Amino acid sequence: MRILVALDKNPYSDYVVRLVAELAGNTWAHVTLLGVETHVSPGELLDSQSAKTAGENAVAAVLDTYREAFLGFFGETDSPYGRHTSGYKLIQEKKGVVNLVYPEQHERKNLTVKCRAGNASREILAEAEQIEADLIVIGCDPGTDCKWEGHADICGKIVKNANCSVFVVKEEKKPRMIDCCLDHDTVSQASIELINQLVTLYHADLEIIGVADAKGLKSEVDRRMASILDYYVSRNIKAWVKVVDGLSLNSIIAQAAEKNLVAMWMGKESFLDKIFSKQRLGKLVTSAESSVLILR
Template structure:
């Protein structure tokens, strides 16, 4: 797992973005990384064929708007960050919040992006803002979706034993050591019959559920694989193997543990993989009761 040397956090002055700022500061302090505080100003310069002089006025207004935005970000940093973090810089740019953030993160070669769970921009989802959702889907590096949660020193890492899952377990292990926290690593077998499979019964289908012996053998094998990986990362952790659907079990386990952070992996950076994310990572980021760190496997 590459060392985290640059963290970029997006703020829009909403409370969720301020929580993201606080958590980004904690990570920057723990990892001795640079913290880049980013704010995107919506693109005010639009084509106006009926009143072309308005385009010129917008262009002249933009520098003053950017100056005011920079000053506002400085005030937020002064108010919400401790005085102990010195490697902080401000970046203000124009554009849609998600695309501007993703562009800037790649431009500065950030190793970690931090966003709030919701913000003022765009339509709000019930539990995850559309900006955060798109950043998770298209980012070139790990993304932390920050939510306030009790700091009980509990971190949950989820693995499905695929290649993208191991960097997530490794990163969870590193954060656990930095915080002197307790790590739990879990795997879900997905062995229980789903509601959909039961619904198929009248049409000749039916639930496919492994027998109890097979489930016990799968549990033992998963437990052994996790133990082996923990030895490789020179860390200790509690191990949990469950039977249900991964996204449901991860959220449930995070709730039971009162976890402050969930860490899980995601696929690589090809266009098809980015678009097709959905699934477990995005569902957990949308519904978890705490912050979620989605770690991307990079080439």
């Protein structure tokens, strides 16, 4: 499993790091901590991140503190990410991409820290593609337009355009249930596996929510829900089912998200993709008060 963690200097990134550390503690995933320097050109990135010129405010320096926090979650002996070494060198991977390279850590799994220069959403998506991420985790403030380092709607843009699942983290909470909304029958194995990891992480129940249109629940959605339910029943995992009218999905999500984690299966066949269109989906994610998981 490969997790890309997009971080900025806002406080929500602190609990994004904590959440990913917990998830990585279970899954021993390869983790990439990524920061994006939006105010410098790719050619100037390496120089701009030097501690001598930029000091503690450089994205690289901030990423270094996040790395410390991440590794702090693990004991010295049990960490799949090796010893807590400090002091990094900035090594340019290519123009506009700089790696923070630490002394030999003897790690079983990779913890990569890197900084990119450019447009935040574009760079995050490019990194996700490069590392073949299974999940992008990104934080933002609840109920706002997802201002991320001064740029609006970064999360919405990532959610709309990512090829993998995206977890938009808005608050630190332990959901008692994961509500997975489904309106089509193409559900990837990877998305089910990701839910399984989150169910395990949170010790949460699972609720499969079928989204109905004006004519009711489509038979293919009904069948898919049945097969997902079968999958969980055969693994002794408690899974509930429910139906929601697509038109009231927004308010239902707001209601469910108070205590639960809302996840949505998006796909080419998804009616959610249509009812939210790309803009509306982004808006739903950015305006939600709670964390949202978009499954692909």
